[in-house]
Amino acid sequence: MTRLSGFRERLTRTASIQIGTARGPYIARLISGRPVVHQALCPHRGGPLADAYVIGGLLVCAWHRSTFHSADGHPLFGPSDHGLRLAQAHFDGDDLVIAWPWEPIQTRLDERIARAQIDRTPAWVALEERYQEWVLAAAAEHAVALLFSVAPHRSMRVHRAILGKGGSKPVCEVIRHLLIAALSDDVRDIYSLPPGLTVNGVAKVEAAHQLAAYAADFLDGQDPFDILEEPRHEIDLA
Numbered sequence: 531m532t533r534l535s536g537f538r539e540r541l542t543r544t545a546s547i548q549i550g551t552a553r554g555p556y557i558a559r560l561i562s563g564r565p566v567v568h569q570a571l572c573p574h575r576g577g578p579l580a581d582a583y584v585i586g587g588l589l590v591c592a593w594h595r596s597t598f599h600s601a602d603g604h605p606l607f608g609p610s611d612h613g614l615r616l617a618q619a620h621f622d623g624d625d626l627v628i629a630w631p632w633e634p635i636q637t638r639l640d641e642r643i644a645r646a647q648i649d650r651t652p653a654w655v656a657l658e659e660r661y662q663e664w665v666l667a668a669a670a671e672h673a674v675a676l677l678f679s680v681a682p683h684r685s686m687r688v689h690r691a692i693l694g695k696g697g698s699k700p701v702c703e704v705i706r707h708l709l710i711a712a713l714s715d716d717v718r719d720i721y722s723l724p725p726g727l728t729v730n731g732v733a734k735v736e737a738a739h740q741l742a743a744y745a746a747d748f749l750d751g752q753d754p755f756d757i758l759e760e761p762r763h764e765i766d767l768a
C-alpha cells in the first residue's frame with residue numbers, strides 16, 4: 531500500500547504522473563474524475579502509455595492503437611493480446627492511496643512454503659541444514675521477531691536486538707520469513723503490519739531491510755524461486 535500526499539491536486543494539473551515501483555514504472559492519471567494507476571509500458575511492444583490517448587473510459591496506446599478499458603485493463607481493440615495491469619487506487623482527502631497488485635504474493639508463497647515444510651522436500655531439508663551452519667541465524671531471528679513485535683518504536687532497540695545473543699523463533703519460521711524476504715523486491719510490501727504500526731516506523735523498516743540482507747546471504751546465491759519450484763510467471767504480478 532502506498533500513500534502519495536497531495537496527489538489529488540497534482541493529478542488535476544498534470545495529464546499523467548509516473549510512479550517508480552520495484553516492479554517497474556506505473557502511471558497515475560485521472561479518467562472521468564477517477565484515479566487510475568496502470569503499468570507505464572504497453573503490453574504489446576512496450577509503447578510509453580504516458581502518451582496514450584484517453585477517450586471516454588478507454589486508454590489507447592499511441593504506437594499501434596491497442597485499446598484498453600481503464601476500469602479493469604481488458605484489451606478491447608488492437609494488436610495487444612494482453613490486458614493492462616492496474617493497481618487499485620482511491621483518494622483519501624488530498625492523498626492518493628494505491629494497493630499494488632502484487633500484494634497477494636505473500637499468500638501464495640506461504641502456501642508453497644508450508645507444503646515444502648510439511649512434505650520435507652529435499653530443498654526444505656537442505657535449507658534447514660544450511661540454517662544450522664549459518665552464522666547470522668541469531669541475527670535473522672531477531673529481525674523476524676522485531677518485524678512482528680507490537681512496539682518496535684525505538685531504533686536503539688533494533689541494534690541491541692540484532693547484536694544480542696540467543697534466538698527465540700522456531701527454525702522453520704525464520705526460514706519461512708527468509709524465503710519470503712528473498713522473493714520480495716520490497717520486503718515491506720509483503721508483511722502486513724500489526725494494528726497501530728506504520729510502515730515508516732524506523733524500527734520496522736530497519737528490521738525489514740536487515741531481514742532482506744540476511745535472506746540474500748542465507749541463500750548463498752541460489753534462486754529462491756527454484757528452491758520452491760515456483761514458476762516465475764505465477765509469482766509475478768497478478
Ligand code: FES
Binds near residue numbers: 593
Ligand atoms: S506498443 Fe502499444 S499497441 Fe503496440
